[in-house]
Amino acid sequence: MQFAHSEEQQLIRESARTVLGERAGSAQLRAALDQPGGYDPQLWRTMGELGWTGLAIPQEYGGAGLGWVELCILQEEQGRRLVASPFFATCALAAPLIAACGDGAQRAALLPQIASGGVRIGCALIGTEGRPPCDGVTVLLESRAGGFSLSGVSDFVIHGDSADLLLVLARTPGSQGADGISAAVIPAAAPGVTVHPHVMLDLTRPMSRVEFAGVAIARDQLLGEPGGASGAVEAALDLARIALASEALGGAERALEMTTAYAKDRVQFGRPIGAFQAIKHRLADMMIAVEAAKSAAWYAACVADERREELAEAAAIAKSYCCDAFFDCAANAIQLHGGIGFTWEHEVHLYFKRARAAATLLGSPGWQRERLVRHFASGSAATPVF
Amino acid sequence: MKLGFTVKEERFRADAAAWLGAQLSGPFADLRGLTQQGGLPERRREWERALGAARWSCIGWPEAYGGRDASLAEQVIFAEEYARAGAPGRLGYMGVELAGPTILAFGSEEQKRRLLPPIARGEELWCQGYSEPNAGSDLANVRTRAVLEKGPGGAAWVVNGQKTWTSFAKFADWAFVVCRSEEGSRGHSGLSYLLIPMHQAGVTVRPIRQMTGGADFNDTFFVDARTAADNIVGAPGEGWKVAMATLSFERGVSTLAQQMNFANELRAIVAAAEANGLIQDPGIRQRLAHAHIGLRLMRYSALRMLSSAEAGKLSNEAYTYKIFWASWRKKLGVLALDVLGPRGEIAVGATYEWDLLPRLFLASRADTIYGGTNQIQRNIIAERALGLPRESRLP
Numbered sequence: 141m142q143f144a145h146s147e148e149q150q151l152i153r154e155s156a157r158t159v160l161g162e163r164a165g166s167a168q169l170r171a172a173l174d175q176p177g178g179y180d181p182q183l184w185r186t187m188g189e190l191g192w193t194g195l196a197i198p199q200e201y202g203g204a205g206l207g208w209v210e211l212c213i214l215q216e217e218q219g220r221r222l223v224a225s226p227f228f229a230t231c232a233l234a235a236p237l238i239a240a241c242g243d244g245a246q247r248a249a250l251l252p253q254i255a256s257g258g259v260r261i262g263c264a265l266i267g268t269e270g271r272p273p274c275d276g277v278t279v280l281l282e283s284r285a286g287g288f289s290l291s292g293v294s295d296f297v298i299h300g301d302s303a304d305l306l307l308v309l310a311r312t313p314g315s316q317g318a319d320g321i322s323a324a325v326i327p328a329a330a331p332g333v334t335v336h337p338h339v340m341l342d343l344t345r346p347m348s349r350v351e352f353a354g355v356a357i358a359r360d361q362l363l364g365e366p367g368g369a370s371g372a373v374e375a376a377l378d379l380a381r382i383a384l385a386s387e388a389l390g391g392a393e394r395a396l397e398m399t400t401a402y403a404k405d406r407v408q409f410g411r412p413i414g415a416f417q418a419i420k421h422r423l424a425d426m427m428i429a430v431e432a433a434k435s436a437a438w439y440a441a442c443v444a445d446e447r448r449e450e451l452a453e454a455a456a457i458a459k460s461y462c463c464d465a466f467f468d469c470a471a472n473a474i475q476l477h478g479g480i481g482f483t484w485e486h487e488v489h490l491y492f493k494r495a496r497a498a499a500t501l502l503g504s505p506g507w508q509r510e511r512l513v514r515h516f517a518s519g520s521a522a523t524p525v526f
Numbered sequence: 527m528k529l530g531f532t533v534k535e536e537r538f539r540a541d542a543a544a545w546l547g548a549q550l551s552g553p554f555a556d557l558r559g560l561t562q563q564g565g566l567p568e569r570r571r572e573w574e575r576a577l578g579a580a581r582w583s584c585i586g587w588p589e590a591y592g593g594r595d596a597s598l599a600e601q602v603i604f605a606e607e608y609a610r611a612g613a614p615g616r617l618g619y620m621g622v623e624l625a626g627p628t629i630l631a632f633g634s635e636e637q638k639r640r641l642l643p644p645i646a647r648g649e650e651l652w653c654q655g656y657s658e659p660n661a662g663s664d665l666a667n668v669r670t671r672a673v674l675e676k677g678p679g680g681a682a683w684v685v686n687g688q689k690t691w692t693s694f695a696k697f698a699d700w701a702f703v704v705c706r707s708e709e710g711s712r713g714h715s716g717l718s719y720l721l722i723p724m725h726q727a728g729v730t731v732r733p734i735r736q737m738t739g740g741a742d743f744n745d746t747f748f749v750d751a752r753t754a755a756d757n758i759v760g761a762p763g764e765g766w767k768v769a770m771a772t773l774s775f776e777r778g779v780s781t782l783a784q785q786m787n788f789a790n791e792l793r794a795i796v797a798a799a800e801a802n803g804l805i806q807d808p809g810i811r812q813r814l815a816h817a818h819i820g821l822r823l824m825r826y827s828a829l830r831m832l833s834s835a836e837a838g839k840l841s842n843e844a845y846t847y848k849i850f851w852a853s854w855r856k857k858l859g860v861l862a863l864d865v866l867g868p869r870g871e872i873a874v875g876a877t878y879e880w881d882l883l884p885r886l887f888l889a890s891r892a893d894t895i896y897g898g899t900n901q902i903q904r905n906i907i908a909e910r911a912l913g914l915p916r917e918s919r920l921p
Contacts, residue, residue, distance in 0.1 A: 461819055
C-alpha cells in the first residue's frame, strides 16, 4: 500500500507541467480559442509526438501501456491550464469506450490511430435534452437491408466540428434506459451526418449538435453486439468521469494558486488583502476542498487501474466532489479578485465557466450522488434529471 | 500508487483478525462495540493490558520499546481490523498515540527505555495538559509555572497552575504538560514540556459536565506538584516545538479507527431513514450521499497522509484533515436529528442520557472546537500552508 505517486509518475507530471507552461500559457489559450475548432493544432500534434495520446493505450495497440493514474496526471495538468484540446474526448472518453465495447479487430483498427495522435474523435452520446447516458441516448439504430442506419439528433458533442470520427451511442427503437444501447464508430464525413457548432458557455470546450439523417452503417462499424453495450459503456464512462474529475482538480488547484498570489499582492487599507481573516478563511476553505478533491481523484484513478469492483462508487465520488470543489474555488476566485475578476480580460472567468460545464458533463454532482446512494441504501428518489 | 496489500501483509491481517476475534468473542466480549470514551474503565484497563501482553498495543514502535516495528501498511491493516472487530475505544490513546510518539521523536534514550515499555504493556495511562482557562485558542498564553528546585533527593520541577479539558485525567498515571519554566517569558518562548506523575498530593482532578450531560473531561489542578528534573522532553524553553509536534501525531493511523466509528454513526442514520421512510426523500438522499462521500474522502486522505508522512512536518492534506472531519461530523449530527424527527429529542430514560445519534448531535459540537477550533485551523492553513501574511499580534 503506497497511496502516493511514484517517482516515474512525478516525472510525467513535471514534464507535462513544463510543456504546458511553455505551450499553453494564458495568451496561447486565448489564441487557441480563436483557431478553427477552438484548439491549438500544433499543441495537439505535440501531444501525439510526446506519447500523451497513447499513454494509457496497451503496447499491443501502439501505446505506452501505462494506466489511468498516468492519464489522469495529464488531465490534471491540462486542467490547470484549461487546455483546449481534443485530448479528453479522444483519449479519455472515446478510447475507453472503444476498448470496452469493441472486438479485437476494432480495437486493433482504432486504438493505434488514437495512440499516434492521428485521429480526433467526437463522442455523440446523448440527445438534445442533455440527460446523461445511457438514459439520455436518443439516436436510433435501426436494421435495414445489408446493415443498419442511424437517425436522430445528438447534442453536446465535444469538438464535434473538428472530429475525424464520431463515436455514436444509439438505441434500439422502443428501448428505454440502459436497454437497447449500441455503440458505433463512423467517419464524421459520412453521408447524412451534419454538424452544427454551438457557442458554449465554456469557451474552452466547444460542442456541436450532430444530426444523423438515416446514416447507413455496416455491421463492423458497430462495436460489439447491437443493443447490448450498456454495461461496457457505463464502465468506460466512469473512466471518463474520473479523467474529468482529475481535470477539475487541476483547475481548482490553479484557481486557488492564482487567488492566493493575488491576495499576497493586492494592497488595500495599507496591507495585502491576504492578511485579513475574511480573505484568509475563504482561501483556507478553498484549500480544504482542493486537498479533499486530490484524495478523491487520485483514489479513483488508482481504482480504475487495480480495483474495478469499486469503479462506479469511486467515479461518482470523484466526479461529484471534484466538480463541486472546482466550482466553489472558481467562484471564490472571482469574488476575491474583486472587479478585475469580472472582466473578460482576466482569465478567472474562463475557470468559472469551465467549472460549471465540467460539472454538467456526464452527469451533474447531484446526479452522481443519487447514483451513489443506491450503493448503500434502498429506495430511489426521482433521479435528478441531469 | 498502489492500494493493494502483499501476501505477507494479508497474512498479518489474518493474524490480527484472529487474535482480535478470539478476544472480543471470549474474555472481552463485554467490550465489543464500546466505541465511546466513557464506560467500564476497569475493564478497559484490562483490555489495554491484554493488548500489551500480546504486543498489539503499539505495533509501529521499535521492538526495543515494546512495539513490533510494524510497517505503515501493517499499521493500517491493524487499525482496520481493530475497528472491524468492534474493539473498544482506547483508554491508552493519549500515551499510545501522543505521548509515546513524542518521546520517540524528542526523548532521550534513557526516557525511551524507562517510559515507553509501560505504555506498550498497557500498564501506564496518560493524559494531556495543554489548555488552560486563559490559554485556549491562544495556547501559547500558558501560565502554569514550573520551577526547578534543588532538594535532598535531587533536583525536581515544582509545578503550579490549572489545566482544563483534560480527557482521561481520572484514569491517567502520567500527564504531559506544557508549562512556563522561564519566569517573565511570554508567548511561545520559555515553555517546557514536562512529564508529571498524576498520583501525588499536588494533583487534583475535577470532572467538568458537558452539554451532552456526561463528564468526559476535567479540570486538573497542580499545587506544588513535583516531577523529577529529567522528566522533561526536549530542552528547557523548547516546549512549544515539542507540543506542536505532539499535535501532528493526532493525524496518525488512529484516524482510521476513528473513521470506523463515524461509519457506524452514518450506518445508524441510514437505518433510521430506512425505518421511517425518509430514505425516499430526495433531499435526505443527497445529504446521505454527501456524508458518505465525506467519509470515503477521509479514508483516502488518511491513506495519503500516512503514505507521505515525514517526521515533524505536516503535508497539505494533514493541515486540512482536522477541519474536514470535524465539519463533516457536525453536519452528520444535524442530519441525524433531521432523520430521527421529534423522537430524536426524547432521552433514553429518566436521566439526561442519549442514544447514539442524539449523542452524536450533541457531542459533535465539540469537534470543531477542541484540538484547534475551525477558525484557528483556517488561520493555520492560510498562514502556514498558503503562506499568507501572519495575523498581527498585540505587542
